[in-house]
Amino acid sequence: MTAQGGAFDVVEYYHDLVAKDPSISMPVAAVSSLVKVVEQQRATTMSEFMKIVRAASEVLKEATHRSISVSAGCDVFLQQMARLSHAQGVEECRDALISAGNNFVMTAGQCRDQVAEIGSPFVRDDQTILIHSYSRVIMGLLHRAVKQNKRFRVYVTESRPDKSGLRAADELLKLGVPCEVVLDAAVGYIMEKVDLVLVGAEGVVESGGLINKVGTYQLAIIAKAAKKPFYALAESYKFVRLYPLSQYDLPTYRSDLLAFKDSGNVDWQTELQENNPTLDYTPPEYITLLFTDLGVMTPSGVSDELIKFYLD
Amino acid sequence: MTAQGGAFDVVEYYHDLVAKDPSISMPVAAVSSLVKVVEQQRATTMSEFMKIVRAASEVLKEATHRSISVSAGCDVFLQQMARLSHAQGVEECRDALISAGNNFVMTAGQCRDQVAEIGSPFVRDDQTILIHSYSRVIMGLLHRAVKQNKRFRVYVTESRPDKSGLRAADELLKLGVPCEVVLDAAVGYIMEKVDLVLVGAEGVVESGGLINKVGTYQLAIIAKAAKKPFYALAESYKFVRLYPLSQYDLPTYRSDLLAFKDSGNVDWQTELQENNPTLDYTPPEYITLLFTDLGVMTPSGVSDELIKFYLD
Numbered sequence: 001m002t003a004q005g006g007a008f009d010v011v012e013y014y015h016d017l018v019a020k021d022p023s024i025s026m027p028v029a030a031v032s033s034l035v036k037v038v039e040q041q042r043a044t045t046m047s048e049f050m051k052i053v054r055a056a057s058e059v060l061k062e063a064t065h066r067s068i069s070v071s072a073g074c075d076v077f078l079q080q081m082a083r084l085s086h087a088q089g090v091e092e093c094r095d096a097l098i099s100a101g102n103n104f105v106m107t108a109g110q111c112r113d114q115v116a117e118i119g120s121p122f123v124r125d126d127q128t129i130l131i132h133s134y135s136r137v138i139m140g141l142l143h144r145a146v147k148q149n150k151r152f153r154v155y156v157t158e159s160r161p162d163k164s165g166l167r168a169a170d171e172l173l174k175l176g177v178p179c180e181v182v183l184d185a186a187v188g189y190i191m192e193k194v195d196l197v198l199v200g201a202e203g204v205v206e207s208g209g210l211i212n213k214v215g216t217y218q219l220a221i222i223a224k225a226a227k228k229p230f231y232a233l234a235e236s237y238k239f240v241r242l243y244p245l246s247q248y249d250l251p252t253y254r255s256d257l258l259a260f261k262d263s264g265n266v267d268w269q270t271e272l273q274e275n276n277p278t279l280d281y282t283p284p285e286y287i288t289l290l291f292t293d294l295g296v297m298t299p300s301g302v303s304d305e306l307i308k309f310y311l312d
Numbered sequence: 313m314t315a316q317g318g319a320f321d322v323v324e325y326y327h328d329l330v331a332k333d334p335s336i337s338m339p340v341a342a343v344s345s346l347v348k349v350v351e352q353q354r355a356t357t358m359s360e361f362m363k364i365v366r367a368a369s370e371v372l373k374e375a376t377h378r379s380i381s382v383s384a385g386c387d388v389f390l391q392q393m394a395r396l397s398h399a400q401g402v403e404e405c406r407d408a409l410i411s412a413g414n415n416f417v418m419t420a421g422q423c424r425d426q427v428a429e430i431g432s433p434f435v436r437d438d439q440t441i442l443i444h445s446y447s448r449v450i451m452g453l454l455h456r457a458v459k460q461n462k463r464f465r466v467y468v469t470e471s472r473p474d475k476s477g478l479r480a481a482d483e484l485l486k487l488g489v490p491c492e493v494v495l496d497a498a499v500g501y502i503m504e505k506v507d508l509v510l511v512g513a514e515g516v517v518e519s520g521g522l523i524n525k526v527g528t529y530q531l532a533i534i535a536k537a538a539k540k541p542f543y544a545l546a547e548s549y550k551f552v553r554l555y556p557l558s559q560y561d562l563p564t565y566r567s568d569l570l571a572f573k574d575s576g577n578v579d580w581q582t583e584l585q586e587n588n589p590t591l592d593y594t595p596p597e598y599i600t601l602l603f604t605d606l607g608v609m610t611p612s613g614v615s616d617e618l619i620k621f622y623l624d
Binding site for chain 1: 490491493500526530534592
């Protein structure tokens with residue numbers, strides 16, 4: 001599992017980064033790791049150099065089970081490399097890429113704050129907000145709204161199987177925000193009392209849709225049926241070059257997900273924990289607006305940004 | 313908690329019935345209990361007689377936390393009493409009511425079989441069926457389809473918080489039906505692969521909508537968005553005289569359901585288990601057809617039947 005070009009283990013480095021700083025976001029850790037690869041490699045030709053970086057990126061994606069957000073970070077870095085490689089020699093490209101990567105890592109931390117700043121005017125006094133699962137960017141936005149002395153209430157979905165909603169509820173209580181956890185099956189029941197829905201994203205795709213914790217898609221369907229605004233929050237480095245055509249067209253898809261069992265003693269708990277999907281895809285028609293550090297966007301605005309970035 | 317008119321305890325009798333025969337349906341147990349009340353009472357005037365029976369019915373409803381299906385049984389019985397009281401004296405009314413009640417209890421057992429018979433043509437070879445939670449009438453229909461050598465697959469929702477879907481999955485495995493449990497949050501994910509949705513009902517209301525285990529409503533919304541047929545199964549004695557205007561207009565509604573918490577240490581597990589709704593209301597526009605022992609009906613057909621029954 002070591003990347004070509006030496007004894008440096010990109011996967012180990014990546015896991016170290018995440019372990020040392022639990023608040024680091026995965027695309028940022030991925031870019032940091034690839035910067036390290038670039039620093040360590042000793043390629044003499046441009047094609048060798050690019051091959052090493054691409055291989056390391058592939059190793060990293062594979063080792064993280066093709067995580068959408070790791071892929072997003074890798075893709076941003078590879079695109080940067082492709083752009084820099086056109087004009088320059090190996091040495092210059094190497095230095096420029098390291099500096100671009102470090103710059104990305106430095107500014108990425110601010111992205112979450114920018115999203116919170118851009119999104120917070122949408123949270124108003126006396127609103128009831130429904131959030132799904134645990135998302136750092138949502139917690140950031142709600143934290144900012146509390147600091148602005150806004151008073152609002154939050155419903156949080158339990159978000160099985162890992163019950164990550166409970167973590168969000170705990171944090172909200174500490175912030176002094178009245179909140180309550182809601183069964184994943186009770187979203188339809190509660191939607192009538194909700195003023196707006198906020199979700200985070202693992203990745204925002206080229207269609208303008210988003211990939212996020214399982215349950216996001218049905219939340220969006222239910223919100224649309226009840227004509228409630230559905231806002232997604234995402235840092236721009238989560239934009240990924242994917243165009244899923246269905247729920248089963250995601251990089252995390254495995255054919256044994258939700259496979260039918262027909263004999264013997266089946267441990268249903270294991271099925272729920274391990275053989276159910278962890279992510280789903282929400283098509284753009286269900287998303288009212290996206291709050292990103294590039295501004296408030298419609299789903300089609302995201303497509304435009306992505307095309308611009310990758311055509312540059 | 314004893315009903316007026318003697319030492320007979322209608323609530324205790326009801327709970328005994330349910331404990332002795334776990335397969336008894338609640339409306340049937342309620343009617344059986346009220347028959348016993350009628351047998352035990354010693355009223356001398358018609359008005360006293362009706363007062364005793366109405367009081368017993370009220371005590372029973374209250375003791376079962378206004379359970380929709382117990383209410384359904386009680387309402388059928390009270391309607392029968394009102395009808396018989398018009399023409400006859402106390403003695404005759406008493407005897408006729410006992411005989412009508414016993415007759416109801418005897419034939420009720422067949423209703424579930426009739427629903428299975430009427431619904432089973434809708435299950436065809438090679439279909440993928442999504443069911444919600446555990447429902448005896450659905451298990452009856454699927455059992456019949458298996459006996460007819462139909463081959464199909466079933467997705468079952470986990471149906472938190474009591475995880476009743478796991479019980480359904482166990483029974484289906486024993487019947488040799490390939491099945492898999494699905495997170496309550498993964499219904500949107502899986503709907504594309506589903507051919508039809510089957511749900512049971514605690515009660516079918518005057519609008520033609522239904523009251524059932526929480527999650528049914530959002531299942532129906534998601535099915536409609538994916539243009540999949542959504543069939544509800546219900547014995548006709550589950551038709552109830554209710555016209556809910558929203559989710560919060562059900563007899564089981566409590567104001568502390570999903571109340572916001574704003575301080576201290578909250579046990580979220582308790583919130584999920586005890587302060588989340590157990591039932592929700594699915595409006596008629598989401599229901600494709602209802603399979604009942606009176607035949608296959610549209611939601612508006614149910615309204616007609618209910619009006620007919622209570623106007624008679």
